[in-house]
Amino acid sequence: MNDKNDLERLRIQIRGAVQGVGFRPFVYRLATNLGMVGWIKNSAEGVWIEIEGTRSQLDLFLLKLEQEKPVHSLIQQLQASSLVPLDESDFEIYPSVSGEKTTIVLPDLATCSDCIRELFDPNNPRYRYPFINCTHCGPRFSIINALPYDRPNTSMNAFQMCDRCRTEYENPLDRRFHAQPIACPECGPRLEWWDHHGKRLASDEAALQAAIQAIQNGQIIAVKGLGGFHFMVDARNSDAISTLRQRKHRPDKPCAVMYPSLAAVQKDCELSDLEAQLLTASEAPIVLLRRKANISVLERVAPNNAYLGVLLPYTPLHHLLLSALNFPIVATSGNLSNEPICIDEREAIQRLSGIADAFLVHNRPIVRAVDDSIVRVIADREMILRRSRGYAPLPIALSKPVPTCLAVGGHLKNTIALTIDSNLFVSQHIGDLENQATLKAFKQAIDTFEQLYEVHPDLIACDDHPDYLSTQYAQHRSSKFPSSQIFPVQHHHAHIAACMAENGLEETVLGVAWDGTGYGLDGTIWGGEFFLANLTDFQRVGHFKPFRLPGGEKAIREPRRAAIAVxxxxxxxxxxxxxxxxxxxxxxxxxxxxxxxxxxxxxxTPWTSSAGRLFDAISALLNLVQISTFEGQAAMALEFALEHISTDEFYPSVIHQGIFDWSTMVEEIIADIEQKTSGAMVSAKFHNTMVEVILQFARQWKQKRVVLSGGCFQNRYFSDRTIARLQAEGFQPYWHRHIPPNDGGIAVGQAIIAASQLLKRGG
Structure with missing residues (x-):
């Protein structure tokens, strides 16, 4: 027994991702195993701990706290202060308390291995229960209504726990201690099988079996999942896929495919160790994989595409479906093209009954839509192309506290962002702000952040473009609240700042911002830009030679118009x-x-310096895509055209007074076409030329740090080669990893620029 005079007591506050990850039971077990006393409780800021023991016990406790913390937890800040020992008798878990809302909300997590094992164990009470979960997995962001993350603040509040679930929930030594979505067949959510009119035809296991039979029979079913609905259909059934494409008005855009196992994926796709890790991680994103020849999945799933968007089952319901089917299925967003995914079963009947033959639904409410994330491996590390389930709303940790700022993002691939203290929170993918349904989802995302963190920022960052609906929202909000400050941010500066923020950069860099469209300071359409930039200012030091786009926005949908313009x-x-x-x-x-x-x-015929439109023009010249049916189709086709070719050849890259004049390059491309040079070789030489242009600017400006951002850097060949060439010449390239390089990262850049500018002004 310790002498009372040897005891010390610490009060510890921890901020970060420490709720919904089993942090309190971990601390409880750690403290009791070390023979220490005190308590732990959740608050809206994180967790509070008071811990008492000898100095050696306290040192060991703090060491193990960091080394052995739960796998999904993140300690951003730990502050400890000394207290007078109380000589208590045990360690307890106290009820949660309210306060300033700064804790991190955890994303939804894929079903863990322990729950999968129980799901298929006939002797387990949750055998074949489609909503099995524990502290280490299951819904989080999609069910939370308020902080702190406790069951009454989630959509699970409607389900009264049975005695068995209550016992597990209240036992600190149980894997389901304070697992807020805890449920079982006796007390939790249930499945139902509906026809396309919304009439209930079956429940529970019978509903599941009806869905399995429907997919086997070639029907299209709408399945309510974790963050919204999916359309599911046999990926080997040509007629079913064609019907889905016709009904969904999605003629060519690739569809994601859910495979029953990693082994099944390996039969159809090339798979690196990192790609396998991404597929099986708790984030469980869609991973873009190079497809093999003669695969089981039909070409109609991803027409004219060298890659397949692949994911594995990530909910218990998915595991039950795929284990029975044992073949890959299309699992594409449950929406009409350009609309948000459905999250409510009654709304789904109204919006999706013209597409789905039947519906597999459940009665666990989804608070907000959270679509599947998309990831691609570039330069031997993951790059998130769509940041949503599994990643949102985790923040970027900033080096210092900044003013609270709401950033409303861009027009395409919209996300919103919010700075609080030294965290930059990023929403889930919302989509293109082209209709009222998506605009409603955009406003709901803003409401979510403001309600969760109980803030109403006066500082609003938006795009410079006056016609963006997000910009108009900011202006309307400012007119309603006179204290609001609007910070318009140039689109491409936001791209560069987003990449800088996630890489922890603050000082001036050479920024390379290449995309399709962004409003320029001179009123033209920018998109092939070179900046000397930091987090507050930028100087445009180079760009592509401008050309005029006949039809304006119509030229974005018709690469042939970009080619005519060139x-x-x-x-x-x-x-x-x-x-x-x-x-x-x-x-x-x-x-x-x-x-x-x-x-x-x-x-x-607006002027543009867009790199993206030049990619489109070359794609059209090679007769790959003349009219696009989805964004990026022409550039993707140009990338895929160079598959299986290796060359270091490139065309002349003429740069004069900071302007890349592509004229000579295009003339030589046309000469190659006339001489019947293969499209693969022309594409490779074009991509290589684009890399050389970046190298020339880097050499000219002698900035060691080169930041690469914009939708063009989603191209694997182009990014891999650019990064390798920069590194080979002694430059330090920085590129995206956790924030998309496309317009899904614009809000991040807007937020950090506006907050940094206000700090600089002394605001």
Whole structure:
């Protein structure tokens, strides 16, 4: 027994991801195993601990606290202060308390191995129960209504725990201690099988078996999952996939495929160790994998695509479905194209009954839509292309506290962001703000953050573009609340700042921002930009030679228009006589006359320096894509065209006074096309030229740190080669990992720029 005079007591406050991860039972077990006394409790800020023991016990406790903490926990800040010992008799877990809302909300997590084992164990009380979970897995962000993360603050509050679940929930030594979604067949959510009118046809196991039979029979079913609905169909059934595409108005865009096991994935796709780790991680994202020849999944799943978006079962319901089917199924978002995914079963009947033949639903409410995340391995590390389930709303940790700021993001691939203290919280993927349904989801995401953290920021960051719905929201909010400060942020500066923030950079860098569209300070469309930038300011030191886009936004959907624009810059009106070139052939004579008049008279032909549009133009010249049915299709086709070719050749890259003049390159590309050079070789040489352009600017400005951002850097070949070439010449490239390089990262850049500018001004 310790002498009372040898005892010391510490009060410890921990901030970070410490709720919903089994942190309190971990601390309870650690303290009791060390023979220490005190208590722990959740608060809206994190957790509070008072711990008492000898100095050696306290030192060991603090050491093990960091070394052995739960796998999904994250200690961002630990503050300890000395107290007078109380000589208590045991260690307790106290009820949660309220306070300032700063704790981190954990993302939804894939079913853990222990729960999977119990799911298929006939002797377990939760055998084949589709909502099995524990402290280490299951819903989090998709069910929380308020902080702290306790059951009354979640959508599970509607389910009264049975005695067995209550016993587990209250036992600190149980794996389900304070697992807020805890449930079992006796007291928890239940499955139902509905027809497309919403009539209940079966429940529980019978509902599950009906869904399995429907998929086997080639039907399209809508399945309510963790963060919303999926459409599911046999990925080997050509007719079923064609029907789904027709009903969903999605002719070409790739669909994700859920495989029953990692072994099944390996049969169809090339799989590195890192890609396998990503597939089986608790985040369980869709991973883009290079497909093999003659795979079981049909070409219609991802037409003309060298890659397949693959995921594994990540909920108990998925595991039950896939274990019975034992073949890959399409698992695509439960929505109409360009709309948010459905989260409510009654709403799904209204919105999705024209697509799905039947519905597999449950009665656990989903508080907010959380779509599947998408990840691709680039330069031997993961790059998140769509940040949602498994990752959102985890924050970026900043080096110092910044003013509270709401950033409302861009127009495409919208996310919103919120700075609080030294955390930059990022929402789940919301989508393109092109209709009222998505705009509603956007406003709900803002409400979520403001309600969870009980803030209403006066500082609002938005895009410079006056026509973006997100910008208009910021302006409307400012008109309602006069204390609001709006900080318009240039689109490409936001791209660079987002990459800087996640890489912990603050000082000036050479920023390379290449994408399709961004509003420039001169009123033109930027997109092939070189900046000297930091977190508050930027200087545009280079860009692509501008050209005019006939039809403006229509040219974004029609790469053939970008190609015509490039040819017109080269040859003027003579470009329309080159009917030997496929983009010119793609228009009839009347259409060519209209385009020619538009360019001559400069009618609806905005200037652009966009790298993305140049990628589109080359894709059209190679006759890969003339009219796109989804964003990025032409550039993707250009990347896939160079598969299985290796060359270091490139075209001339002429740079004069900071302007990359692509004219000579395009003329040589046309010469190669005329000489019947393979499209693969032309694509490879074009990509290599784009890399050399970046190298030339890096050499000119002699900035060791080069930051790469924008949608063009989703291209694996281009990014891999750019990074390798920069490193080989002694530069330090930085690229995205946890924040998307596309417009899904814009809100992050907006938030850090606005907050940094306010700090600089002394605000």
């Amino acid at each position: 040819l017109y810059e080269l040859w003027g009106e003579a470009a329309f006589d080159r009917t030997d070139l496929t983009p010119v052939q793609a228009f009839n004579a009347q259409e060519r006359d209209i385009l020619q008049a538009m360019l001559q008279k400069e009618l609806n």
